[in-house]
Amino acid sequence: MSLRHALLGLLVDKPASGYDLLKDFAGSLANVWPATQSQIYTELTKMAAAELITVTDAGPRGRKEYALTDAGLAELRHWLTEIPPNRPQRSDVLLRVFFLGVVDREQAREYLRGLAEKARQEHEELVGILERTDWEGGDLATYGRLALEYGLRFTDTRREWAEWAVDRIRT
Amino acid sequence: MSLRHALLGLLVDKPASGYDLLKDFAGSLANVWPATQSQIYTELTKMAAAELITVTDAGPRGRKEYALTDAGLAELRHWLTEIPPNRPQRSDVLLRVFFLGVVDREQAREYLRGLAEKARQEHEELVGILERTDWEGGDLATYGRLALEYGLRFTDTRREWAEWAVDRIRT
DNA sequence: TGGCGACATGTCAAGGTTGGAATGTAGGCT
DNA sequence: AGCCTACATTCCAACCTTGACATGTCGCCA
Structure with missing residues (x-):
């Protein structure tokens, strides 16, 4: 809605x-x-x-x-x-993580490496937006900047997590 | 699907x-x-x-x-x-952030404070799961642990972001 | 033996979401 | 004048999701 x-x-x-x-x-x-x-x-x-x-x-x-x-x-x-902001977050990425045990460890690491790489790319795209945009304007700029910062932090956390996860899967 | x-x-x-x-x-x-x-x-x-x-x-x-x-x-x-993990993420929380300009600054800050608090609570719940669970078992435990770590990092990042955002809205 | 709570499945209406097809116009370029 | 691109809307079939309703059984305990 x-x-x-x-x-x-x-x-x-x-x-x-x-x-x-x-x-x-x-x-x-x-x-x-x-x-x-x-x-x-x-x-x-x-x-x-x-x-x-x-x-x-x-x-x-x-x-x-x-x-x-x-x-x-x-x-x-x-x-x-x-209105309480309450729609439960679905994540097919995390769902896959849950079930990574059904493929071998190398494939699991490969999947997680892919996630790290994707997070890195998304982060760079957002950095591009950050640099290209004029943040001086009105409310939409002010609050859009907050939303962008969220994205920046989130993609960075996601990359770090995926790299950590790759390391954690040892043979 | x-x-x-x-x-x-x-x-x-x-x-x-x-x-x-x-x-x-x-x-x-x-x-x-x-x-x-x-x-x-x-x-x-x-x-x-x-x-x-x-x-x-x-x-x-x-x-x-x-x-x-x-x-x-x-x-x-x-x-x-x-299959590429590709469903675009919807977030009604961020959507609200975009439009916070239509309410006054104090209300905007209040909203963001609420987000920070909620993130803190969720983080604590996950810490509870971390402590209460035996992570020694098979694959589901191993990969469930990865998923949990994701949640832990994500809720923490979310709280930090919200606190940062509150500070950023100055009169 | 009577009742309760947990077990267990099936069906339906309403609304959200996706992706595509169909239709047509305005304006610019050659 | 003809063509192409961007503008602009409407409709539809299929599928997913939610929440509610309906139905019934098993096993335990008082």
């Missing part, structure tokens, strides 16, 4: 069409809450019906620009402060 | 009924891949139809004990080594 709130959050900044929002989801937000085109358009329609957003402008090619209503902003604030 | 592989992984250790597996999912595996009763029974039926598992014993109260077939073990190994 959080796709709705992600869309509301993006519309705080400025009005946008489904197509605009789709691009936001392909960009920075993809790391936090991926969503597909069909999902976004469907959800926008439902949100308009619920009067959390309204169509404020129509452009060429049937473009509809949506803007937040007061009710939408209220809903976003409510979600931010009142 | 990984529920299937989680079930296969548990059945490597020993044959079990749906009820037995349900308890595994309520226990240690809940942190990694939560699943409900209906999902488990449905999936077991489908897996039996696909001959990844077979009914090896029938107990009282209609209990059906499933065991891995060769095809099941092969499928598990295949998934472990060949």
Whole structure:
């Protein structure tokens, strides 16, 4: 149900069409809450019906620009402060770790080395974003920076853990 | 689709009924891949139809004990080594961080303090598991230990990040 | 022997998610 | 004028997940 709130959050900044929002989801937000085109358009329609957003402008090619209503902003604030952030985290990576005993040790180490390498790569990508972005702007920059820092620390921890795990599997 | 592989992984250790597996999912595996009763029974039926598992014993109260077939073990190994671990991570926590600008700074700090506290609690729970468990046993213990270590490091990183983030939001 | 709690499975509706197909327009370039 | 790319939306089938409902049995203890 959080796709709705992600869309509301993006519309705080400025009005946008489904197509605009789709691009936001392909960009920075993809790391936090991926969503597909069909999902976004469907959800926008439902949100308009619920009067959390309204169509404020129509452009060429049937473009509809949506803007937040007061009710939408209220809903976003409510979600931010009142709803417990509680969805249990699934991790197919960790699930595999649990069952690494069914392959031989060398394959297990290989898998963990792959995880370390992948974490390293992701970390570098985030460093790239850190360097390329201007963090002076408004709220989205401020809080986006916090989210990025989370990613930086998390990928680093993940790499260290995987390297530790490789070492721990001794013959 | 990984529920299937989680079930296969548990059945490597020993044959079990749906009820037995349900308890595994309520226990240690809940942190990694939560699943409900209906999902488990449905999936077991489908897996039996696909001959990844077979009914090896029938107990009282209609209990059906499933065991891995060769095809099941092969499928598990295949998934472990060949299939890229790729489901994108959703995080409603980070999503909220992105949009913290819509509430005032004190509320934002309060939210982050809550995250730090929650991370601290989770960390302590994991420490409890670490201390209460015998890590000498077979593969499940060995690799379960790796998964636990991941959790320990992750919750610690998360707490540090949240504390850092609180400090960073200055008036 | 009566009842309770744990054992044990099956089914269903509702909603979220994925991925793809279908459809069409506007604007820029050649 | 014709073509291509980017813009822009809608619909759908399939699958996963959640949570609830339904059904029934076994074994122990009072």
